[in-house]
Amino acid sequence: MDKIAVLIPCYNEEKTIEKVVTDAKNALPEAVIYVYDNNSSDHTVELARKAGAVIRYERKQGKGNVIRRMFREIDAQCYIMIDGDDTYPLEYAKEMADKVLKEESDMVVGDRLSSTYYQENKRPFHNMGNSLVKNSINTLFHSEIQDIMTGYRAFSYQFVKSFPVLSKGFEIETEMTIHAVYNNMQVDNVIVNYRDRPEGSVSKLNTYTDGMRVLNTIMKMFRQYKPLAFFTVLALLLTLVSAGFFIPVLIAFLKTGMVDKFPTLIVCGFVELAAIQSIFAGLILHNLGVKERRDFELHLNGIRERFEREMKEKDE
Incomplete structure (x- = not known):
């Protein structure tokens, strides 16, 4: 069992993956860095391996499918999940890991919305969507989560092995949050800086299609949990x-x-x-x-x- 496992789901992130892996190794020297490739057609795998990551694969397309495989295969005392697009600084990873290892947190949310997200993100509909999702879930489930859609999180072994992954795509973050809130798990918040994708790096999130999927997930889970x-x-x-x-x-x-x-x-x-x-x-x-x-x-x-x-x- 690893002490800390850094989980990086990736699809065509050759512009940034090497830096993300290197930053993760520097921030958490004791961690094992896992890059799960989701059918990339560029040089993501080669660059991640060169940087020292353990490479694994998920052939079914979609972030939810990748996370399902990650959670099934990896055993660790603490899991750090981060996107491979270099939008989240790894300098906060140590603080997030300590909350799991020392304070017994089940999920630590890397909160972008309380820092630089609205200034850095150039897509206004993404900003509006994040606020809508946050307010919807906090109202429906009487919670106080500050960032629902963040891809920067830390988890305990207990959370990972008890979480049933049902979503296939980007609605997975919403599902994680509701699972933690509904089951009265300890959720902590760490404010992190956010930086927009570097030039040449393209987001895989479709504002409208994935936005509708997220809202549909909220309604389905509201019906299921409440x-x-x-x-x-x-x-x-x-x-x-x-x-x-x-x-x-x-x-x-x-x-x-x-x-x-x-x-x-x-x-x-x-x-x-x-x-x-x-x-x-x-x-x-x-x-x-x-x-x-x-x-x-x-x-x-x-x-x-x-x-x-x-x-x-x-x-x-």
């Missing part, structure tokens, strides 16, 4: 629709004593039945979620015991 709140909101919306159809029928009945629009009245009844069903669906899923959280805590205990056993064997 089913009672989700289905209660749905029930309220259905009730409003039902009331909108019912009120004209009621007014006509009060005036004439007759119901002229029976089809409309029937639609009202079915819509309100759907609202009632939504409430019960939310209650059932909420109770299942409570059981899943209990099972997850037992699963965490098992991971912790395995970690302590491996550390004891390592010391012997």
